[in-house]
Amino acid sequence: MGLVERIAAARADRSSQRSISTIDDYAQAVQSYVNGYNGGVTYSIAGEPAERAPNDLVGYATTAYASNGPVFALMAVRMLVFSAIRFQFQRLVGGRPSELFGTQALSLVEEPWPGGTTQDLLIRMIQDADLAGNSYWxxxxxxxxxxxxxxxxxxxxxRRFRGGILGYRRIGYLYTEGGYGQGGEPVPLLPNEVCHFAPIQDPLATYRGMSWLTPVIRELLNDRLMGRHQAKFFENAATPNMVVRYDPTVTPDKFREFKKIIDEGHAGAENAYRTLHLGGGADVTVVGTNMEQMAFTAVQGRGETRLAAAAGVPPVIVGFSEGLQGSSLNAGNFSAARRRFADMTLHPLWANAAGSLRQIIPTPPGSRLWYDARDVPALREDSKDEAQIQQTRAQTLRAYIDAGYTPESAVRALQAGDESLLEHTGLFSVQLQAPGSTDPNPPPTNGQEGTAQ
Structure with missing residues (x-):
């Protein structure tokens, strides 16, 4: 029983049957029957479940990205480096990736909208994925x-199987301008009409992604509290907290007047470290701690490191305090951090983005949509390493051929890392002559030139 069939059953006596034959049927189905929403995980359309992204995009965008320095810095680094690639098609030869090439079909990602660039597209993709866990195009x-x-x-x-439900299949997307329940006209889209980029999968959903900010919400709250604490420290004292005791004979009016004088002369960062003068039997007791005593910088730095770990950005790359201490600043450690960022964060994101866009970008047969990272400034050191790897591979290939193996089998063995694929020609030595054969051009003797036989 299809989606529209279930709608008909809900409208009548659940005995009539219809089938989805056109996109209009699908549009009518998802537009007419919405049965409720259960808190951001799933809801149902005509009795069918649907996954909705949690309503946290606005919250993350305003309270994290727009007002939290560490989160903004992490997202900025991810956006700037992620957007530095170009898209190309890559040939698949024998099931393995080969050369990159371009066609006119790439114009859709090279200028995705009038005045837009590939970098604009990638920035919006990673921004949506970071804040909402999903990016749809x-x-x-x-x-x-x-x-x-x-x-x-x-x-x-x-999925109906042997009388039960065996998971769920995705049958489409529903886009409502302004959001669900705001009166907008829902627009149905089929799966092959939508690029869905969700690099981190939500474990509680089948197809929906999850923001990397979700696991570190507590760190975000702690960082905001520390920022407020720091601000209040300078606003209210900028010195250790104190208790002032007055003589019992001080009247309420005198107390309020004396308190006003102390606050005006010693509260706030501009009055820090001024000498406090007391009279009338007043006594001062320090009850608080300063920021050094409570290791404020260390506590804040550890919170930033946890945020960086969730974002997949080493602290030294983004310039966090813990990443800039001690040996982290030497060239070797920075290089290792940069390579970790590239290999374990950027390359998987780029591959995922290319695979997601392939859904709406026409791809030539025998190829795939892929990314070209050769011009990314952050990976220039990798280019040197790649050149060294290519040089080593070329030397290995030359050694195979000089040993008498066919060039074709040597290439296959080198690509597959399987020496059993090598096929020998039966010839030996660098000259690759048959055993027992003589040199057709012997060296000259008695000053005479050698002649060909």
Whole structure:
């Protein structure tokens, strides 16, 4: 029983049957029957489950990205480096990746909208993925259109198997301008019409992604509290907290007057370290601690490191305090951190983005949409390493051929890392002559030139 069939059953006596035959049927189905929402995980359309991104995009964008320095710095580093690549097609020869090439079909990602660039597209993709866990795009009239993540619902249908449900299949997307329940006209989209970039999968959903900020919400709150504490420290004292005791004979009016004088002369950062003069039997007791005593910088630095770990950015790359201490600043450690950032964060993100865009970018047969990172400034050191690797591979290939193996089998063995693929020609030595043969051009004797036989 299809989606529209279930809608008909809900409208009547659940006995009539229909099937989805056109996109209009699907649009009518998802537009007419929305049965409720259960707190941000799933809801149902005509009795069918759907995955909705949690309503945290606005919260993350305002309280994290726009007002939290460490989060902004991490996202800025990710965006700037992630957006430095170009997209190309890559040939697949014998199932293995080969050369890169371009066609006119790449114009959709090279200029995704009038005045837009590949870098603009990639920045919005990683920004949506960082804040909402998902980035959705569709192609319309020769342009790429961004679908705001919290306005997109993933419509699912259960897989019926042996009388039960064996998971759920994705049957489409539903985009509502302004968000669900705001009166907008829902727009249905089929799976092959949407690029869905979700680099971190939500463990509680089948297809939906999760923001890397979700596991470190507590760190975000702690960082905000530390920022408020730091601000209040300078606003209220900028010195250790104190208790002032007055003589019992001091009247309430005198108390308020004396308190006003102390606050005006000693509260705030501009009055820090001024000498405090007391009279009338007043006594001062220090009850607080300063920032050095409570290791404020160390506590804040550890929180920043946890945020950096969740973002996949080593602290030294983004310039956090813990990453700039001690031996972290030497060239070897920075190089290792940069390589970790490239190999374990950037390359998987680029591969995922290319695979997601392949859904809406026409790809030539025998190839795949891929990324070209050769011009990324942050990976220039990798280019040197790659050149050394190519040199070593070339020397190995030369050694195989000089040993008498066929060039074709030597290339296959080198690519596969399997020496059993080598095929010998039966010839030996660098000259590759048959055993027992003589040199057709012997060296000259008695001053005479050698002649060919």
């Amino acid at each position: 569709t192609a319309q009239e020769g342009q790429l259109v961004r679908l705001r993540p919290d306005w997109v619902d993933i419509v699912l249908e259960p």
